[in-house]
Amino acid sequence: MGKLIRFLPLILVIALGVVLYRGLSLNPQDMPSALVGKTMPAFELQTLNNSDKVVTKADLLGDIVLINVWATWCPTCKYEHPYLVDVAKDAQVKLYGLNYKDERVAAQQWLQHYEDPYVFSIFDDEGTLGLDLGVYGAPETFVIDHHGIIRKRFAGAIDTRVWRREFEPLIAQLIEEKKQGK
Amino acid sequence: MRIISILILALVFALSSNQVSASPVDTYEFQDEVTKIRFQALSKELRCPKCQNQNLADSNSPIAADLRRELYELLQQGKADIEIVNFMVDRYGEFVLYRPRVSQLTYVLWFGPAVLILFGIIIVIVIVRRKPVPKEDLVLSKAQQDKLNSLTKDK
Numbered sequence: 602m603g604k605l606i607r608f609l610p611l612i613l614v615i616a617l618g619v620v621l622y623r624g625l626s627l628n629p630q631d632m633p634s635a636l637v638g639k640t641m642p643a644f645e646l647q648t649l650n651n652s653d654k655v656v657t658k659a660d661l662l663g664d665i666v667l668i669n670v671w672a673t674w675c676p677t678c679k680y681e682h683p684y685l686v687d688v689a690k691d692a693q694v695k696l697y698g699l700n701y702k703d704e705r706v707a708a709q710q711w712l713q714h715y716e717d718p719y720v721f722s723i724f725d726d727e728g729t730l731g732l733d734l735g736v737y738g739a740p741e742t743f744v745i746d747h748h749g750i751i752r753k754r755f756a757g758a759i760d761t762r763v764w765r766r767e768f769e770p771l772i773a774q775l776i777e778e779k780k781q782g783k
Numbered sequence: 784m785r786i787i788s789i790l791i792l793a794l795v796f797a798l799s800s801n802q803v804s805a806s807p808v809d810t811y812e813f814q815d816e817v818t819k820i821r822f823q824a825l826s827k828e829l830r831c832p833k834c835q836n837q838n839l840a841d842s843n844s845p846i847a848a849d850l851r852r853e854l855y856e857l858l859q860q861g862k863a864d865i866e867i868v869n870f871m872v873d874r875y876g877e878f879v880l881y882r883p884r885v886s887q888l889t890y891v892l893w894f895g896p897a898v899l900i901l902f903g904i905i906i907v908i909v910i911v912r913r914k915p916v917p918k919e920d921l922v923l924s925k926a927q928q929d930k931l932n933s934l935t936k937d938k
Contacts (some may be wrong), residue, residue: 629835635876702845728849735874737832737846 626633626772634735641749642733649700649708649722656723658749665775666745667696667768668758669719670731673705673711675728681758682715688764693776698722701731701739744771747779809848811855818858825858825867826851828882832875 613773636642648654661668669685671678689696698719700708705724712722725731734743737755744753752775754768813819826840832846839847839854850871857867871879883889923931 632878634874635872635874731851732849733874735832735876737875748876 632756634751636735636751639752641745641751642730644723644725644730646730646731647724649698649705649712652724656721661695661697661745662749663747664695665693665714665747665772665779667694668699668734668743668745669696670701670734670736670739670741670743671698671722672701672739673707674703676735677758681740681760682718684759684761684764685718685755686716688759694772695720699730699734699736700724700726701704701736702726702728742768744768744775746775807853809855811851813858821864822855822858825854825864829854829871830879830881832879833857838881841927 622776641661643658645657648656650689667688671681685696688694696719698721703726705726708722708724712719723730728736738756740756740758742759743751744754746752753767753771755763757763759768790813811822823840829839829850831837831839831842831844833844833846834842837847839850854867862870868880872907877883877888883892885893898916901920
């Protein structure tokens, strides 16, 4: 017992070292969204391509929905874009854009110049819907189930690896839930 | 004397330049002084979600500017502090609070230091009380007493 106590400080220091070392490899930007499990916030905004057309929450619901927050001022969005074009080909999910704090003309040109993967893009130049979704940058992608519940928020670029790891399992689960009529 | 006055001058200068920080400037106007103070207090309490080690008052990032505007508008609408804090937490999570609320998740954070201090005090008390010096050891034997007397008496 006496000998064990002598080693106690060493054991404590090693334990502390392990905890702190682990902390080095954690990503401090990786925060869970406060909105996971809550319903999609209501909104009433124009679409990017047509300022006469006003869309609301009701226009999104019913399917498994991805909402991708993007902007022309965001270089990572450009990196992500070709993968989104791929994702849009998947008939089981519907991909909508949320054009966040952007200029309409520049954003329209972006979609003409590259390819428009979105069913439509919501034009949120003041960032009001972004605020209600807890967006603090771009790109971010939200997964919303067929009941309109936010199931996931992902901050950062989507590519093949991220898609397989973060999105595929959840979407498979949501498709299953929808089939079972939950 | 001259050196002292130079030193004092330097100190005053250092202290006053400390007040000038590179905080972003907003031009919000408040209807009264209380609202202004509440705005300043809340923007120091709330953390910027993007630049994580700065509060809303410090940060230059666009999201911090947006949140300051939102904060201003909520104050103009006459919302209470707790409502404003809840508004932010609902959207950005507990993370936006520099002073986390007391909950099951933060018990360790809030009460850990007090528990550790208590623990330390108990250990100190136990160690101090464990070995009381036996009284008979404090009494000098006859020979020792004689020697002490002879040593102290002469001079």
